[in-house]
Amino acid sequence: MAHVADESPKLFGIVAEFDDPDVLIEAATKTRVAGYRKFDAYSPMPVHGLAEAMHFEDVRIPWFRVPDLDCLD
Amino acid sequence: MAINSIDSSKRTRLVPQNFIDGEHSYTTISEILAGVVLNPKPPTVWFVATGLGFCVLNVMLLAVTYLVLTGTGVWGNNQPTAWAWDIVNFVWWIGIGHAGTLISAILLLMRQSWRNSINRFAEAMTIFAVMCAGLYPLLHTGRPWLDYWLFPYANTLGMWPQTRSPLEWDVFAVSTYFTISLLFWFLGLIPDIATLRDRAQHPLVKSIYGLASMGWIGSAKHWFRYEQAYNILAGISAPLVLSVHTIVSFDFAVGIVPGWHTTIFPPYFVAGAVFAGFAMVLTFGLPLRSVYPQIKDFITEKHLDWMAKILLATGLIVFYGYILEMFYGWYSGNTYELALVYNRLFGPYKWFYYALIFCNGIFPQLCWVPQLRRNVPFLFVLSIIVGIGMWLERFVIIPMSLTRDFLTSSWGYYAPTEWDWALFIGTMGFFVFLLFMFIKVLPIINIFEMRDLLMKNHHQFGHGHDGHENSEEAH
Numbered sequence: 001m002a003h004v005a006d007e008s009p010k011l012f013g014i015v016a017e018f019d020d021p022d023v024l025i026e027a028a029t030k031t032r033v034a035g036y037r038k039f040d041a042y043s044p045m046p047v048h049g050l051a052e053a054m055h056f057e058d059v060r061i062p063w064f065r066v067p068d069l070d071c072l073d
Numbered sequence: 074m075a076i077n078s079i080d081s082s083k084r085t086r087l088v089p090q091n092f093i094d095g096e097h098s099y100t101t102i103s104e105i106l107a108g109v110v111l112n113p114k115p116p117t118v119w120f121v122a123t124g125l126g127f128c129v130l131n132v133m134l135l136a137v138t139y140l141v142l143t144g145t146g147v148w149g150n151n152q153p154t155a156w157a158w159d160i161v162n163f164v165w166w167i168g169i170g171h172a173g174t175l176i177s178a179i180l181l182l183m184r185q186s187w188r189n190s191i192n193r194f195a196e197a198m199t200i201f202a203v204m205c206a207g208l209y210p211l212l213h214t215g216r217p218w219l220d221y222w223l224f225p226y227a228n229t230l231g232m233w234p235q236t237r238s239p240l241e242w243d244v245f246a247v248s249t250y251f252t253i254s255l256l257f258w259f260l261g262l263i264p265d266i267a268t269l270r271d272r273a274q275h276p277l278v279k280s281i282y283g284l285a286s287m288g289w290i291g292s293a294k295h296w297f298r299y300e301q302a303y304n305i306l307a308g309i310s311a312p313l314v315l316s317v318h319t320i321v322s323f324d325f326a327v328g329i330v331p332g333w334h335t336t337i338f339p340p341y342f343v344a345g346a347v348f349a350g351f352a353m354v355l356t357f358g359l360p361l362r363s364v365y366p367q368i369k370d371f372i373t374e375k376h377l378d379w380m381a382k383i384l385l386a387t388g389l390i391v392f393y394g395y396i397l398e399m400f401y402g403w404y405s406g407n408t409y410e411l412a413l414v415y416n417r418l419f420g421p422y423k424w425f426y427y428a429l430i431f432c433n434g435i436f437p438q439l440c441w442v443p444q445l446r447r448n449v450p451f452l453f454v455l456s457i458i459v460g461i462g463m464w465l466e467r468f469v470i471i472p473m474s475l476t477r478d479f480l481t482s483s484w485g486y487y488a489p490t491e492w493d494w495a496l497f498i499g500t501m502g503f504f505v506f507l508l509f510m511f512i513k514v515l516p517i518i519n520i521f522e523m524r525d526l527l528m529k530n531h532h533q534f535g536h537g538h539d540g541h542e543n544s545e546e547a548h
Protein backbone atom coordinates (compact mmCIF):
# COMPACT_ATOMS: atom_id res chain seq x y z
CA MET A 1 0.00 0.00 0.00
CA ALA A 2 2.94 2.29 -0.68
CA HIS A 3 0.95 4.45 -3.05
CA VAL A 4 -1.55 5.45 -0.36
CA ALA A 5 -0.66 8.84 0.99
CA ASP A 6 0.27 8.96 4.69
CA GLU A 7 -2.59 11.28 5.72
CA SER A 8 -5.38 9.08 4.27
CA PRO A 9 -6.51 6.07 6.34
CA LYS A 10 -4.94 2.68 5.69
CA LEU A 11 -6.97 0.53 3.33
CA PHE A 12 -8.68 -2.07 5.51
CA GLY A 13 -10.75 -3.91 2.98
CA ILE A 14 -13.17 -3.54 0.12
CA VAL A 15 -16.89 -4.10 0.30
CA ALA A 16 -19.17 -4.51 -2.68
CA GLU A 17 -22.91 -4.99 -2.79
CA PHE A 18 -24.74 -7.05 -5.41
CA ASP A 19 -28.40 -7.14 -6.28
CA ASP A 20 -28.51 -10.64 -7.65
CA PRO A 21 -27.24 -13.95 -6.22
CA ASP A 22 -25.89 -15.05 -9.62
CA VAL A 23 -23.80 -11.90 -9.88
CA LEU A 24 -22.56 -12.50 -6.33
CA ILE A 25 -21.43 -16.01 -7.24
CA GLU A 26 -19.70 -14.70 -10.33
CA ALA A 27 -17.94 -12.01 -8.29
CA ALA A 28 -16.86 -14.58 -5.68
CA THR A 29 -15.48 -16.84 -8.41
CA LYS A 30 -13.55 -13.99 -10.01
CA THR A 31 -12.14 -12.88 -6.65
CA ARG A 32 -10.95 -16.39 -5.94
CA VAL A 33 -9.48 -16.84 -9.45
CA ALA A 34 -7.66 -13.53 -9.03
CA GLY A 35 -5.85 -15.14 -6.09
CA TYR A 36 -7.58 -13.58 -3.08
CA ARG A 37 -8.05 -15.89 -0.10
CA LYS A 38 -9.14 -13.74 2.83
CA PHE A 39 -12.61 -12.75 1.69
CA ASP A 40 -16.14 -13.63 2.59
CA ALA A 41 -19.58 -13.30 1.06
CA TYR A 42 -22.76 -12.52 2.96
CA SER A 43 -26.32 -13.16 1.95
CA PRO A 44 -29.71 -12.97 3.66
CA MET A 45 -30.55 -16.47 2.50
CA PRO A 46 -28.59 -19.54 1.45
CA VAL A 47 -27.15 -19.07 -2.05
CA HIS A 48 -26.28 -22.44 -3.48
CA GLY A 49 -22.91 -22.54 -5.18
CA LEU A 50 -21.55 -19.54 -3.31
CA ALA A 51 -19.47 -21.54 -0.82
CA GLU A 52 -18.17 -23.65 -3.70
CA ALA A 53 -17.34 -20.51 -5.69
CA MET A 54 -15.26 -19.36 -2.70
CA HIS A 55 -13.60 -22.78 -2.55
CA PHE A 56 -15.02 -23.42 0.90
CA GLU A 57 -15.53 -27.09 0.44
CA ASP A 58 -13.98 -28.82 3.44
CA VAL A 59 -16.83 -30.63 5.08
CA ARG A 60 -14.96 -31.72 8.20
CA ILE A 61 -15.48 -29.84 11.41
CA PRO A 62 -12.32 -30.05 13.53
CA TRP A 63 -12.40 -31.46 17.05
CA PHE A 64 -10.45 -28.53 18.47
CA ARG A 65 -10.46 -25.06 17.13
CA VAL A 66 -9.61 -21.52 18.18
CA PRO A 67 -12.27 -18.93 17.36
CA ASP A 68 -12.31 -18.10 13.68
CA LEU A 69 -11.04 -14.55 13.27
CA ASP A 70 -10.86 -14.70 9.49
CA CYS A 71 -13.88 -12.52 9.13
CA LEU A 72 -12.09 -9.69 10.93
CA ASP A 73 -9.13 -9.60 8.54
CA MET B 74 -25.79 -36.66 -22.79
CA ALA B 75 -28.30 -38.72 -24.71
CA ILE B 76 -28.91 -40.95 -21.70
CA ASN B 77 -29.38 -37.94 -19.47
CA SER B 78 -31.93 -36.38 -21.76
CA ILE B 79 -33.98 -39.59 -21.92
CA ASP B 80 -33.90 -39.90 -18.13
CA SER B 81 -34.93 -36.36 -17.51
CA SER B 82 -37.78 -36.55 -20.00
CA LYS B 83 -39.16 -39.64 -18.27
CA ARG B 84 -38.88 -38.18 -14.81
CA THR B 85 -41.94 -36.51 -13.35
CA ARG B 86 -41.29 -32.81 -13.25
CA LEU B 87 -42.54 -30.58 -10.48
CA VAL B 88 -44.49 -27.71 -11.95
CA PRO B 89 -42.90 -24.59 -10.48
CA GLN B 90 -45.43 -22.79 -8.34
CA ASN B 91 -45.45 -19.50 -6.58
CA PHE B 92 -46.21 -19.68 -2.88
CA ILE B 93 -46.00 -15.97 -2.17
CA ASP B 94 -48.97 -13.79 -3.07
CA GLY B 95 -48.75 -10.09 -3.83
CA GLU B 96 -45.73 -7.93 -4.58
CA HIS B 97 -42.85 -8.45 -2.17
CA SER B 98 -39.19 -7.64 -1.88
CA TYR B 99 -36.62 -9.02 0.56
CA THR B 100 -37.20 -5.92 2.68
CA THR B 101 -40.98 -6.18 2.88
CA ILE B 102 -40.72 -9.85 3.84
CA SER B 103 -38.36 -9.05 6.72
CA GLU B 104 -40.42 -6.05 7.76
CA ILE B 105 -43.70 -7.93 7.86
CA LEU B 106 -42.46 -11.09 9.58
CA ALA B 107 -40.07 -9.46 12.03
CA GLY B 108 -42.70 -6.77 12.58
CA VAL B 109 -45.08 -9.33 14.09
CA VAL B 110 -42.48 -9.92 16.80
CA LEU B 111 -40.97 -6.47 17.23
CA ASN B 112 -44.19 -4.48 17.06
CA PRO B 113 -44.46 -3.01 20.58
CA LYS B 114 -48.27 -3.11 20.45
CA PRO B 115 -49.56 -6.59 19.64
CA PRO B 116 -53.22 -6.81 18.55
CA THR B 117 -55.83 -6.99 21.32
CA VAL B 118 -56.66 -10.55 20.32
CA TRP B 119 -53.13 -11.52 21.30
CA PHE B 120 -53.65 -10.24 24.85
CA VAL B 121 -57.03 -11.96 25.11
CA ALA B 122 -55.69 -15.31 23.87
CA THR B 123 -52.53 -15.20 25.98
CA GLY B 124 -54.49 -14.15 29.06
CA LEU B 125 -57.04 -16.89 28.53
CA GLY B 126 -54.27 -19.43 27.95
CA PHE B 127 -52.56 -18.28 31.15
CA CYS B 128 -55.75 -18.64 33.22
CA VAL B 129 -56.38 -22.15 31.90
CA LEU B 130 -52.71 -23.00 32.39
CA ASN B 131 -53.28 -22.34 36.07
CA VAL B 132 -56.07 -24.90 36.07
CA MET B 133 -53.44 -27.40 34.90
CA LEU B 134 -51.06 -26.39 37.67
CA LEU B 135 -53.88 -26.80 40.18
CA ALA B 136 -54.79 -30.22 38.78
CA VAL B 137 -51.17 -31.37 38.83
CA THR B 138 -50.60 -30.11 42.36
CA TYR B 139 -53.71 -31.81 43.70
CA LEU B 140 -52.85 -34.98 41.84
CA VAL B 141 -49.29 -35.14 43.14
CA LEU B 142 -50.38 -34.38 46.71
CA THR B 143 -53.24 -36.89 46.67
CA GLY B 144 -52.42 -39.65 44.20
CA THR B 145 -53.72 -40.95 40.88
CA GLY B 146 -56.90 -42.05 42.64
CA VAL B 147 -58.30 -38.59 41.93
CA TRP B 148 -58.68 -39.70 38.32
CA GLY B 149 -61.48 -41.96 37.12
CA ASN B 150 -59.01 -44.75 36.37
CA ASN B 151 -59.72 -47.94 38.25
CA GLN B 152 -59.73 -51.65 37.50
CA PRO B 153 -60.43 -52.77 34.83
CA THR B 154 -59.78 -49.34 33.28
CA ALA B 155 -56.23 -48.79 34.47
CA TRP B 156 -55.58 -46.67 31.40
CA ALA B 157 -58.05 -43.99 30.61
CA TRP B 158 -57.93 -40.27 29.93
CA ASP B 159 -54.27 -40.01 30.80
CA ILE B 160 -53.30 -42.36 27.97
CA VAL B 161 -56.05 -41.08 25.63
CA ASN B 162 -54.71 -37.56 26.04
CA PHE B 163 -51.08 -38.66 25.82
CA VAL B 164 -51.67 -40.33 22.46
CA TRP B 165 -53.81 -37.42 21.26
CA TRP B 166 -51.17 -34.80 22.05
CA ILE B 167 -48.30 -36.87 20.68
CA GLY B 168 -50.26 -37.33 17.45
CA ILE B 169 -50.80 -33.58 17.12
CA GLY B 170 -47.08 -33.05 17.11
CA HIS B 171 -46.54 -35.26 14.09
CA ALA B 172 -47.58 -32.79 11.42
CA GLY B 173 -44.74 -30.51 12.52
CA THR B 174 -42.14 -33.19 12.00
CA LEU B 175 -43.66 -34.32 8.73
CA ILE B 176 -43.73 -30.76 7.42
CA SER B 177 -40.27 -29.88 8.63
CA ALA B 178 -38.37 -33.08 7.83
CA ILE B 179 -40.09 -35.17 5.19
CA LEU B 180 -41.37 -32.28 3.12
CA LEU B 181 -37.92 -30.67 3.35
CA LEU B 182 -36.20 -33.77 2.04
CA MET B 183 -38.79 -33.92 -0.75
CA ARG B 184 -38.00 -30.27 -1.57
CA GLN B 185 -41.60 -29.17 -1.13
CA SER B 186 -41.17 -25.43 -0.94
CA TRP B 187 -44.76 -24.83 0.18
CA ARG B 188 -43.70 -26.12 3.59
CA ASN B 189 -41.50 -23.09 4.16
CA SER B 190 -44.22 -20.80 5.43
CA ILE B 191 -45.91 -23.30 7.74
CA ASN B 192 -42.98 -25.28 9.12
CA ARG B 193 -41.95 -22.85 11.86
CA PHE B 194 -45.21 -22.76 13.80
CA ALA B 195 -45.93 -26.40 13.03
CA GLU B 196 -42.59 -27.28 14.65
CA ALA B 197 -43.41 -25.08 17.62
CA MET B 198 -46.71 -26.96 17.92
CA THR B 199 -44.79 -30.23 17.86
CA ILE B 200 -42.62 -29.19 20.77
CA PHE B 201 -45.49 -27.82 22.85
CA ALA B 202 -47.72 -30.81 22.06
CA VAL B 203 -44.99 -33.25 23.10
CA MET B 204 -44.60 -31.29 26.35
CA CYS B 205 -48.34 -31.67 27.03
CA ALA B 206 -48.22 -35.34 26.04
CA GLY B 207 -45.21 -36.16 28.17
CA LEU B 208 -46.92 -34.82 31.25
CA TYR B 209 -49.52 -37.61 31.29
CA PRO B 210 -47.38 -40.76 31.54
CA LEU B 211 -44.98 -38.93 33.87
CA LEU B 212 -47.85 -38.15 36.23
CA HIS B 213 -49.51 -41.51 35.72
CA THR B 214 -46.53 -43.23 37.31
CA GLY B 215 -48.04 -41.95 40.55
CA ARG B 216 -44.71 -40.85 41.97
CA PRO B 217 -43.44 -38.37 39.38
CA TRP B 218 -40.42 -37.51 41.54
CA LEU B 219 -39.11 -41.02 40.79
CA ASP B 220 -39.59 -40.78 37.03
CA TYR B 221 -35.86 -40.88 36.44
CA TRP B 222 -36.16 -44.60 37.21
CA LEU B 223 -37.51 -44.90 33.67
CA PHE B 224 -33.99 -44.38 32.37
CA PRO B 225 -31.44 -47.18 32.61
CA TYR B 226 -28.86 -45.44 34.77
CA ALA B 227 -26.30 -47.19 36.93
CA ASN B 228 -27.86 -47.41 40.36
CA THR B 229 -27.31 -49.15 43.69
CA LEU B 230 -30.89 -50.45 43.78
CA GLY B 231 -30.01 -53.14 41.24
CA MET B 232 -33.16 -52.06 39.43
CA TRP B 233 -33.42 -51.71 35.67
CA PRO B 234 -36.32 -50.73 33.43
CA GLN B 235 -38.27 -53.56 31.83
CA THR B 236 -36.93 -53.34 28.27
CA ARG B 237 -39.51 -55.83 26.98
CA SER B 238 -42.30 -53.39 27.75
CA PRO B 239 -43.49 -51.05 24.98
CA LEU B 240 -43.97 -48.43 27.70
CA GLU B 241 -40.22 -48.38 28.14
CA TRP B 242 -39.78 -48.05 24.36
CA ASP B 243 -42.04 -45.02 24.62
CA VAL B 244 -39.63 -43.40 27.03
CA PHE B 245 -36.88 -43.54 24.43
CA ALA B 246 -39.12 -42.80 21.43
CA VAL B 247 -40.66 -39.71 22.98
CA SER B 248 -37.50 -38.33 24.58
CA THR B 249 -35.57 -38.73 21.29
CA TYR B 250 -38.43 -37.14 19.43
CA PHE B 251 -38.53 -34.17 21.77
CA THR B 252 -34.76 -33.63 21.65
CA ILE B 253 -34.52 -33.82 17.86
CA SER B 254 -37.58 -31.61 17.36
CA LEU B 255 -36.19 -28.99 19.70
CA LEU B 256 -32.76 -29.00 18.04
CA PHE B 257 -34.27 -28.86 14.59
CA TRP B 258 -36.51 -25.97 15.56
CA PHE B 259 -33.72 -24.00 17.17
CA LEU B 260 -31.33 -24.58 14.29
CA GLY B 261 -33.92 -23.30 11.84
CA LEU B 262 -34.45 -20.25 14.04
CA ILE B 263 -30.83 -19.09 14.21
CA PRO B 264 -30.74 -17.03 10.96
CA ASP B 265 -34.12 -15.50 11.82
CA ILE B 266 -33.06 -14.64 15.36
CA ALA B 267 -30.12 -12.83 13.75
CA THR B 268 -32.61 -10.83 11.65
CA LEU B 269 -34.49 -9.91 14.83
CA ARG B 270 -31.20 -8.93 16.47
CA ASP B 271 -30.40 -6.61 13.59
CA ARG B 272 -33.83 -5.02 13.64
CA ALA B 273 -34.48 -4.74 17.40
CA GLN B 274 -34.27 -1.23 18.84
CA HIS B 275 -34.08 -1.85 22.57
CA PRO B 276 -30.53 -2.69 23.69
CA LEU B 277 -31.69 -5.47 26.05
CA VAL B 278 -33.84 -7.10 23.36
CA LYS B 279 -30.95 -6.74 20.94
CA SER B 280 -28.53 -8.48 23.28
CA ILE B 281 -30.94 -11.33 24.08
CA TYR B 282 -31.47 -12.03 20.38
CA GLY B 283 -27.76 -11.48 19.88
CA LEU B 284 -26.90 -14.24 22.34
CA ALA B 285 -29.49 -16.61 20.88
CA SER B 286 -28.33 -16.02 17.30
CA MET B 287 -24.94 -17.52 18.22
CA GLY B 288 -22.92 -15.05 16.18
CA TRP B 289 -24.78 -15.53 12.93
CA ILE B 290 -23.56 -13.07 10.27
CA GLY B 291 -25.00 -14.71 7.16
CA SER B 292 -21.62 -15.58 5.69
CA ALA B 293 -21.51 -18.11 2.86
CA LYS B 294 -19.51 -20.38 5.20
CA HIS B 295 -22.23 -20.14 7.81
CA TRP B 296 -24.92 -21.03 5.29
CA PHE B 297 -22.84 -23.94 4.07
CA ARG B 298 -22.47 -25.40 7.57
CA TYR B 299 -26.06 -24.54 8.37
CA GLU B 300 -27.43 -26.47 5.43
CA GLN B 301 -25.23 -29.47 6.23
CA ALA B 302 -26.52 -29.56 9.79
CA TYR B 303 -30.12 -28.89 8.81
CA ASN B 304 -30.19 -31.69 6.26
CA ILE B 305 -28.58 -34.14 8.68
CA LEU B 306 -31.18 -33.32 11.32
CA ALA B 307 -33.95 -33.64 8.72
CA GLY B 308 -32.58 -37.08 7.87
CA ILE B 309 -32.69 -38.07 11.55
CA SER B 310 -36.18 -36.62 12.03
CA ALA B 311 -37.76 -38.23 8.98
CA PRO B 312 -37.83 -41.79 10.39
CA LEU B 313 -39.07 -40.37 13.69
CA VAL B 314 -42.31 -39.33 12.00
CA LEU B 315 -42.99 -43.01 11.46
CA SER B 316 -41.29 -44.54 14.49
CA VAL B 317 -42.70 -42.49 17.36
CA HIS B 318 -46.35 -43.20 16.73
CA THR B 319 -45.56 -46.76 15.70
CA ILE B 320 -44.07 -47.31 19.15
CA VAL B 321 -47.01 -45.55 20.78
CA SER B 322 -49.30 -47.96 18.92
CA PHE B 323 -47.21 -50.87 20.25
CA ASP B 324 -48.42 -49.91 23.73
CA PHE B 325 -51.68 -51.41 22.55
CA ALA B 326 -50.78 -53.78 19.72
CA VAL B 327 -48.34 -55.74 21.90
CA GLY B 328 -51.09 -56.32 24.49
CA ILE B 329 -53.66 -59.07 24.11
CA VAL B 330 -56.73 -57.01 24.93
CA PRO B 331 -59.45 -57.39 22.27
CA GLY B 332 -59.39 -54.45 19.87
CA TRP B 333 -55.73 -53.74 20.61
CA HIS B 334 -54.02 -56.84 19.33
CA THR B 335 -53.95 -55.98 15.60
CA THR B 336 -51.15 -55.53 13.08
CA ILE B 337 -52.89 -52.58 11.42
CA PHE B 338 -52.13 -50.36 14.42
CA PRO B 339 -48.72 -48.89 13.50
CA PRO B 340 -49.58 -47.53 10.00
CA TYR B 341 -53.06 -46.55 11.11
CA PHE B 342 -51.72 -44.66 14.13
CA VAL B 343 -49.11 -42.85 12.04
CA ALA B 344 -51.71 -41.77 9.47
CA GLY B 345 -53.99 -40.70 12.30
CA ALA B 346 -51.19 -38.67 13.85
CA VAL B 347 -50.50 -36.78 10.63
CA PHE B 348 -54.25 -36.33 10.18
CA ALA B 349 -54.63 -34.86 13.68
CA GLY B 350 -51.48 -32.80 13.29
CA PHE B 351 -52.56 -31.12 10.07
CA ALA B 352 -55.95 -30.46 11.64
CA MET B 353 -54.18 -28.67 14.50
CA VAL B 354 -52.02 -26.70 12.04
CA LEU B 355 -55.28 -25.45 10.51
CA THR B 356 -56.97 -24.87 13.90
CA PHE B 357 -54.07 -22.64 14.83
CA GLY B 358 -53.02 -21.29 11.41
CA LEU B 359 -56.42 -20.02 10.31
CA PRO B 360 -57.00 -17.74 13.32
CA LEU B 361 -53.38 -16.62 12.98
CA ARG B 362 -54.09 -15.49 9.42
CA SER B 363 -57.01 -13.38 10.61
CA VAL B 364 -55.19 -11.93 13.62
CA TYR B 365 -52.18 -11.03 11.47
CA PRO B 366 -53.69 -10.37 8.00
CA GLN B 367 -50.27 -9.34 6.69
CA ILE B 368 -49.12 -12.98 6.66
CA LYS B 369 -51.88 -14.04 4.25
CA ASP B 370 -49.42 -13.44 1.39
CA PHE B 371 -47.23 -16.21 2.82
CA ILE B 372 -49.83 -18.68 4.05
CA THR B 373 -51.89 -18.50 0.91
CA GLU B 374 -55.11 -20.20 -0.13
CA LYS B 375 -52.94 -22.66 -2.04
CA HIS B 376 -51.41 -23.73 1.28
CA LEU B 377 -54.86 -24.22 2.79
CA ASP B 378 -55.94 -26.21 -0.24
CA TRP B 379 -52.94 -28.52 -0.03
CA MET B 380 -53.27 -29.03 3.70
CA ALA B 381 -56.93 -29.96 3.16
CA LYS B 382 -55.82 -32.48 0.55
CA ILE B 383 -53.38 -34.06 3.02
CA LEU B 384 -56.19 -34.15 5.59
CA LEU B 385 -58.37 -35.93 3.08
CA ALA B 386 -55.67 -38.45 2.16
CA THR B 387 -54.65 -39.32 5.71
CA GLY B 388 -58.32 -39.30 6.74
CA LEU B 389 -59.03 -41.97 4.15
CA ILE B 390 -56.19 -44.12 5.52
CA VAL B 391 -57.63 -43.75 9.01
CA PHE B 392 -61.11 -44.58 7.77
CA TYR B 393 -59.69 -47.67 6.06
CA GLY B 394 -58.24 -48.61 9.45
CA TYR B 395 -61.70 -48.38 11.07
CA ILE B 396 -63.18 -50.60 8.36
CA LEU B 397 -60.36 -53.13 8.75
CA GLU B 398 -60.85 -53.23 12.53
CA MET B 399 -64.41 -54.35 11.93
CA PHE B 400 -63.22 -56.83 9.31
CA TYR B 401 -60.54 -58.27 11.62
CA GLY B 402 -63.10 -58.74 14.36
CA TRP B 403 -65.28 -60.75 12.03
CA TYR B 404 -62.51 -62.58 10.15
CA SER B 405 -60.64 -63.64 13.30
CA GLY B 406 -63.64 -65.72 14.35
CA ASN B 407 -62.45 -65.04 17.90
CA THR B 408 -65.34 -64.72 20.37
CA TYR B 409 -63.74 -61.82 22.23
CA GLU B 410 -62.91 -59.87 19.06
CA LEU B 411 -66.46 -60.41 17.77
CA ALA B 412 -67.84 -59.30 21.11
CA LEU B 413 -65.76 -56.16 20.85
CA VAL B 414 -67.17 -55.34 17.40
CA TYR B 415 -70.65 -55.83 18.82
CA ASN B 416 -69.75 -53.70 21.83
CA ARG B 417 -68.48 -50.88 19.64
CA LEU B 418 -71.66 -50.81 17.61
CA PHE B 419 -74.22 -51.46 20.34
CA GLY B 420 -72.41 -51.17 23.70
CA PRO B 421 -72.61 -48.42 26.32
CA TYR B 422 -70.16 -46.20 24.39
CA LYS B 423 -71.78 -46.71 20.98
CA TRP B 424 -72.39 -42.96 20.47
CA PHE B 425 -68.69 -42.31 20.84
CA TYR B 426 -68.05 -44.81 18.06
CA TYR B 427 -70.68 -43.32 15.75
CA ALA B 428 -69.37 -39.83 16.44
CA LEU B 429 -65.87 -41.06 15.62
CA ILE B 430 -66.98 -42.45 12.25
CA PHE B 431 -68.75 -39.19 11.49
CA CYS B 432 -65.85 -36.92 12.54
CA ASN B 433 -62.98 -38.81 10.93
CA GLY B 434 -64.63 -40.89 8.25
CA ILE B 435 -67.58 -39.01 6.82
CA PHE B 436 -67.21 -35.29 7.45
CA PRO B 437 -63.68 -34.93 5.94
CA GLN B 438 -65.03 -36.32 2.63
CA LEU B 439 -66.35 -32.79 2.01
CA CYS B 440 -62.73 -31.96 1.16
CA TRP B 441 -63.33 -33.49 -2.25
CA VAL B 442 -65.08 -30.22 -3.14
CA PRO B 443 -62.37 -27.78 -4.36
CA GLN B 444 -64.29 -24.65 -3.25
CA LEU B 445 -64.54 -25.95 0.32
CA ARG B 446 -60.79 -26.60 0.50
CA ARG B 447 -60.24 -22.84 0.19
CA ASN B 448 -63.15 -21.85 2.43
CA VAL B 449 -61.67 -20.62 5.70
CA PRO B 450 -64.73 -21.05 7.99
CA PHE B 451 -65.30 -24.56 6.64
CA LEU B 452 -61.65 -25.54 7.16
CA PHE B 453 -61.73 -24.22 10.70
CA VAL B 454 -64.84 -26.26 11.54
CA LEU B 455 -63.29 -29.27 9.81
CA SER B 456 -60.09 -28.96 11.81
CA ILE B 457 -62.01 -28.83 15.10
CA ILE B 458 -64.15 -31.81 14.11
CA VAL B 459 -61.07 -33.83 13.13
CA GLY B 460 -59.42 -32.89 16.42
CA ILE B 461 -62.46 -34.17 18.32
CA GLY B 462 -62.60 -37.25 16.10
CA MET B 463 -59.00 -38.17 16.77
CA TRP B 464 -59.58 -37.80 20.49
CA LEU B 465 -62.63 -40.07 20.20
CA GLU B 466 -60.55 -42.63 18.31
CA ARG B 467 -58.21 -43.01 21.27
CA PHE B 468 -61.15 -43.09 23.66
CA VAL B 469 -62.82 -45.83 21.60
CA ILE B 470 -59.61 -47.85 21.61
CA ILE B 471 -58.66 -47.49 25.27
CA PRO B 472 -61.57 -47.47 27.75
CA MET B 473 -63.96 -49.25 25.39
CA SER B 474 -61.72 -52.31 25.18
CA LEU B 475 -60.67 -52.23 28.83
CA THR B 476 -64.18 -52.06 30.23
CA ARG B 477 -65.15 -55.17 28.25
CA ASP B 478 -62.28 -57.62 28.39
CA PHE B 479 -62.22 -61.36 28.90
CA LEU B 480 -63.96 -61.88 32.23
CA THR B 481 -67.55 -60.70 32.43
CA SER B 482 -67.15 -60.34 36.18
CA SER B 483 -64.54 -57.62 35.70
CA TRP B 484 -66.55 -55.56 33.24
CA GLY B 485 -67.05 -51.98 34.25
CA TYR B 486 -67.92 -48.52 33.10
CA TYR B 487 -65.48 -45.67 32.91
CA ALA B 488 -66.27 -42.03 33.51
CA PRO B 489 -63.73 -39.23 34.00
CA THR B 490 -63.67 -37.20 37.21
CA GLU B 491 -63.47 -33.42 37.42
CA TRP B 492 -59.69 -33.77 37.87
CA ASP B 493 -59.42 -35.62 34.55
CA TRP B 494 -61.23 -32.69 32.96
CA ALA B 495 -59.14 -30.12 34.78
CA LEU B 496 -55.87 -31.64 33.62
CA PHE B 497 -57.04 -32.09 30.03
CA ILE B 498 -58.43 -28.58 29.67
CA GLY B 499 -55.43 -27.28 31.58
CA THR B 500 -52.99 -28.78 29.06
CA MET B 501 -54.93 -27.03 26.30
CA GLY B 502 -54.41 -23.75 28.13
CA PHE B 503 -50.72 -24.59 28.48
CA PHE B 504 -50.52 -25.23 24.73
CA VAL B 505 -52.36 -22.02 23.80
CA PHE B 506 -50.30 -19.96 26.22
CA LEU B 507 -47.00 -21.30 24.88
CA LEU B 508 -48.07 -20.79 21.28
CA PHE B 509 -49.07 -17.18 21.79
CA MET B 510 -45.91 -16.43 23.74
CA PHE B 511 -44.00 -17.95 20.85
CA ILE B 512 -45.77 -15.67 18.34
CA LYS B 513 -44.67 -12.64 20.33
CA VAL B 514 -41.06 -13.72 20.83
CA LEU B 515 -40.02 -15.54 17.66
CA PRO B 516 -41.01 -15.22 13.99
CA ILE B 517 -43.96 -17.48 13.17
CA ILE B 518 -42.90 -17.81 9.56
CA ASN B 519 -39.38 -18.65 8.47
CA ILE B 520 -38.08 -15.27 7.26
CA PHE B 521 -35.00 -16.40 5.38
CA GLU B 522 -36.82 -19.24 3.67
CA MET B 523 -39.39 -16.73 2.44
CA ARG B 524 -36.53 -14.65 1.01
CA ASP B 525 -35.15 -17.80 -0.57
CA LEU B 526 -38.55 -18.57 -2.05
CA LEU B 527 -38.77 -15.04 -3.42
CA MET B 528 -35.34 -15.43 -5.00
CA LYS B 529 -36.42 -18.68 -6.65
CA ASN B 530 -39.64 -17.04 -7.81
CA HIS B 531 -37.61 -14.28 -9.44
CA HIS B 532 -35.59 -16.91 -11.24
CA GLN B 533 -38.63 -18.84 -12.35
CA PHE B 534 -41.12 -16.11 -13.07
CA GLY B 535 -38.88 -13.11 -13.73
CA HIS B 536 -38.56 -9.77 -11.99
CA GLY B 537 -41.18 -7.10 -11.69
CA HIS B 538 -44.19 -9.26 -12.41
CA ASP B 539 -46.95 -10.38 -10.19
CA GLY B 540 -45.72 -13.91 -9.74
CA HIS B 541 -49.12 -15.22 -8.72
CA GLU B 542 -50.67 -14.71 -12.16
CA ASN B 543 -47.66 -16.27 -13.82
CA SER B 544 -47.88 -19.32 -11.64
CA GLU B 545 -51.50 -19.81 -12.61
CA GLU B 546 -50.42 -19.86 -16.26
CA ALA B 547 -47.72 -22.37 -15.43
CA HIS B 548 -50.27 -25.01 -14.37
